[in-house]
Amino acid sequence: MYKNLAAAFAAACFFIPALAQTATAPLKVGYVYVTPVTQAGWTRQHDTARREVEAAFGPRVATTAVADVPEGADAExxxxxxxxxxxxxxxxxxxxYARPVQKVAQEFPQVKFECLTCPQGAANVATANARYYEGRYLAGIAAGRMSQSHVAGYVAGFPIPEVLQGINAFTLGMRSVDPKAQVKVVWLNEWFDPAREREAALTLIxxxxxxxxFHTGSTAVMGAAEERGKLAIAYHSDMRAVAPQAQLLAVTHHWADYEKGRVKAALDGTWQPATLWGGVKEGMVRVGDFGPKVPRAVRDEVLARQRDIGAGRLHPFTGPLLDNTGRPQLAHGQRLSDAQIVGMNWLVDGVQGKLP
Structure with missing residues (x-):
């Protein structure tokens, strides 16, 4: 009997620390990036959010980031x-990453996935995206005020709706203050290729x-503009370190508040597969970081229009709208619905060229 009691006591002593260790183990949070983590840009903004998550939750979380992961089998x-x-x-x-996430999520139903910029969720897959087009419209206003040639160049990754929204909103913003403005687009079919991004920028100049x-992942377009004495719109991050004279303004994206909320929900056991599409109002998109060549009047105008968007007084996609073949897309006074924006597959009047 005593022998059995001793064994039971020893077993209890063994399991109590193990249970305590499990109870206090951090939530392991993974991050998968499509490009390397550079000094500025798309992935830099996401990695900044990851570090803010670490700072906010301390030992309650442990994060792992895997960068430069190709879309497809490698992502799976x-x-x-x-x-x-x-x-x-x-x-x-x-x-x-949308398809790889859907496939792996089915294999691991106990894992929660946050598929940022993806179109479709699932029982354990939440989706979130930003209304980048709001910042693009504001950048277009600045471009229209500052351009002397009435021509802007746009280096684009892939012709997905998110990119088309940005090109169209930028063009509409530019033409709202300069009706003669034209936007020329070079398509790369790459998110991150600094050499080709630079080549495209020089071609447009x-x-x-x-x-x-640009809607690509590096700072190459900014560097080309700085070298050639032109202006450029920084995207994702403030890029004045690369283009101190060329930067007109920056359209920046902010993911930390969203991610901290989702991590907290996972820790609290309240996580649900929600969908969010946030913009200026939600603090996910912002313009600012103006360069030294921008007059105060232009800064004030852009920031005033940003306040209008945040308050719901200004919607970039308000009719009448024509596509660049002259076909009507929206009647006077109407606004594109979210469903129409998400499914955008046309280029607005003022954009030169065709979809690839």
Missing amino acids: RVLRDLAQRGHRLIFTTSFG NQGADVLA
């Missing part, structure tokens, strides 16, 4: 590995663009 492998290593909340940061915008 990385997601599966993170799940198998005990990560119970995983953020992914590219539209092209040679075609008469004196203001550049």
Whole structure:
């Protein structure tokens, strides 16, 4: 009997620390990035949010970031590995991760996925995106005020709705203050290729663009504008460190508040597969970080229009709208619905060229 009691006591002593350790173990949070973590840009903004999550929750969380993961089979492998290593909340940061996330989420129903910029959720997949087009419209106003040639250049990644929204909103913002403005687009079919981004920027400058915008992942367009004495719109991050004279303003994206809320929900046991599409009003998109060449009047105008968007007084996609073939897309006084914006597959009047 005493022998059995001793064994039971020893077993209890063994399990109590183990249970305590499990109860206090941090929530393992994974992050999957589509590009390397550079000094500024799309992935830098997401990694900044990750570090803010760490600072907010301290030892309650442990994060792992895997960068430069191609969309497709490699993404599936990385997601599966993170799940198998005990990560119970995983953020992914590219539209092209949508299918890999859906597939791996079915294999690991106990893991919660946050598929940022993805179009579709699931029982354990939440989606979130930002209304980038709001910042693009504001940047277009600044470009229209500052351009001397009435021509802007736009270096674009892929012709997905998110990118088309940005090109169209930028063009509408520019033409709201300069009806003669035209926007020339170069498509790369890449998110991150600094050499090709730079080449595209120089091509657009040679075609008469004196203001550049881009929807790619590096700072190459900013560097090209700085080198050639032109202006450029920084995207994702403030890029004055790269282009101190060329930066007109920056359209910046802010993910930390969203991610901290989702991590807290996972820790509290209240996480649900929600969907969010936030913009200026929610603090997910902001313009600012004006360069030294921007007059005070232009700064004030852009910031006033930003307040209008945040208050719901200004909607970038308000009719009448024509596409660049002359076909009506929206009647006077009407606004595109969220469903129409999400499914956008046309270029607005003022954009030169066709969809690839």
